[in-house]
Amino acid sequence: MLPANVALRSELAELDIDISDLQTRLAEKQAQRGQLQQQLDSITxxxxxxxxxxxxxxxxxxxxxxxxxxxxxxxxxxxxxxxxxxxxxxxxxxxxxxxWKDSLDICMCLRRKQATNITETWVARAQSCPLSVKIQGPMDLVKRAGVSEVFRHVALGVQSLELDIFEEDLVKMPEPLEFPLLRKLTMCVCGGDEVELLDDLVQTFDDVPQLSQVVLDHLPAHAIALPWEQLQKFTGKFYLLDKCLDALRFMPNLVECAFSMLETVVAENYEIFSHPHIRTLTLFQSMDFKDEEDAQVDIPRSAQLLAFITLPNLETLELLDIEDCNAEILASFLSRGSPPLKRLVLRPHFDHGQAELLLSTAPLLQPQFTDLEIHFPSKDFVSRFFERFGCDSGFLPGLQKLSVICRKHWSKEASRDDLLDAAALPLASRWDLHGDNKLRVFRAIAVERQRSKRKTPVPLQRLRQEGMDVVIGSRRPRAYGEFCPPEYRDSSSSSEI
Structure with a gap:
């Protein structure tokens, strides 16, 4: 019995020694940590x-x-x-x-409680700041009551609302709500262009006293109840001709409008519609798919609209990435309404007769025409345009600003160097010929990944010294390409050489 007690006491003594050693080491580590914490706390x-x-x-x-x-x-x-x-x-x-005011994206594929909690949190944190809100479908997991709850949370404070939903989600849209601050409404409805017979399907936005701008993507204007008479800016995407004309009739006080129009078989009973207040018209390209298997791209025939409207007070016309605009259509449009056009932007899908389009319609442009912007011109265009511009003082006599944006995607397209070679001497000749009514601004911008090291041509250096605002610059191409609808276009800064 005694030897066993001795052995146990010996083991306990050894453990006590080990514990003492560990406590000593722990104390040393704690002291070391304290010193490091003091050093850390002293750092600013x-x-x-x-x-x-x-x-x-x-x-x-x-x-x-x-x-x-x-x-x-x-x-x-x-x-x-x-x-x-x-x-x-x-x-x-x-x-x-x-x-928090511009960052609220609500995905309605979340459960009702999640969507509601997110909305409540963001609205509370934004306090009194006007909100920019995006609501995305599908709304399969949320009943109509849940959708209404989300809308009610944002209704009083939202200034810009974007809905990216599906056709079947339209039936879940809430009853009329009060949106006292809403100024811009965007609705993209997948399959919404199939809503042909349901007038005023969406009643949610009946009380929007400040609404002035609407964008409808794949949704005809007749499918939503809005105070159309107060709208000043409208964009319609993937519209047939009759939907474009209907939208224009709905909005008698419209000032700016933009359309991407799908090709339409024109019936004999279409009449020319005149809108007295539109000052800016943009016709642009959108991408659509005819067949998901082979992904064939259908490019809208947006210029077709020009044959069926008269805009007697139009000041700005933008033709962006469309392929069906020709000199006959544009000349007929300009001669029919004789609009006081001040600015023209031409950005062709490809160079389908761009030179003929502009050269043949130039005589129809009124003396108040002062601003011309050309995108991606061909070598043929820059040669013919500047040859005439330099020697004919009656060609675009009131032009004050000329902007040319170049790229080199195709062999026939002019680079910025091609542009400068063609433009330098004619611009100098025009400057010397034109007296007081001179071109004031010339911008030559290249869409390129690397900046050119070419020096400014001597004639343009002289014009700059004599008072012309000459900008020779570059910008990088957009990651998603050069084609984009007007509301997504950015004002990319260019670096001057």
Missing amino acids: YHVLSLPPEIVSKIFILCLPTWSRPLDSIDLKHAPLLVSHICSQWRRIALSTPAL
Whole structure:
């Protein structure tokens, strides 16, 4: 019995020694940690010493400039990212309403409770700031009551609302709500162009006293109840001719409009419609698919609309990436209404007779025509245009600003160097001929990945010294290509050489 007690006491003694050693080492580590913590606490984080209002502005600059693919719950991007760094930044983020006003994307494929909670949180954090909200379908998982609840949360504070939904979601749209601040409404409805017989299907936006701008994508105007008479800006995408004309009739006070129009078989009973107030018309390309298997692209025939409308007060005409505009259509449109056109933008899908289009219609442009913008001209165009521009003072006599954007995607397209070679001497000749009524601005911009190192031609250097605003610059091509609808076009800055 005695030897067993001795052995146990010996083991306990050894454990006591080990514990004592560990306690000593723990104390040393704690002391070492304390010293390191003191050193860390003595370091000043300059970013944490910035005034909260400066940090708020930095946070706002961190907001993504692209649309989120799904919803606002994304910890990889602001505003949620900056609110999860530290407690101080979170307090600043939550007290910065402007950080939350433009970032609310609601994915209705979430459950009702999730969608409602997200909406409540964002609206509360935005406080009194007007909201920009995007609501995405499909709404399969949410009943109509849940959809109405989400809309009610944003209705009083939303200034810009974008709906990206499906045709079957239209029946879940809420009853009329009050949207006192809503100025812009965008509705993209997949399959909405099939809604042919359901007039005023959507009644939600009956009370929108400040609404002035509407964009409808694949949704005819007759399918939604709106205060059409107060609208000033309208964009219709994937419209047939009759839908374009219907939309124009709905909006007698329209000032700006844009259409991408699908090719229409014209009936004999179509009459020319005159709109007295439109000052800006944009006809542009959208992409559609005839067959999902072979993905054949259908390019709208938007210029067809010009044959059926008269715009006696039109000041700006933009023809963007369409392939069916020819000199006959444009000349007929200009001669029929004799609009006081001041600005013309030509950006062809390809160079389908661009030179003939402009050269033949130039005599129809009134003396007040001052601004011409040409995109992606051919070598033939720049040669013929500037040859005439330099020697004929009666050709576009009132032109004050000429902008030419070049690229080199096809062998026939003019590069910026081709443009400068063709333009330098004619511009100088025109400057010397024209007296006081001179071209004031010339912009030559290249869409290129690397900046050209070519020097400004000597004649253009002289014109710059004598007072012409000569800009020779470049910008990178957009990642998604050069074709985009008007409301998505950016004002990309160009770098001057």
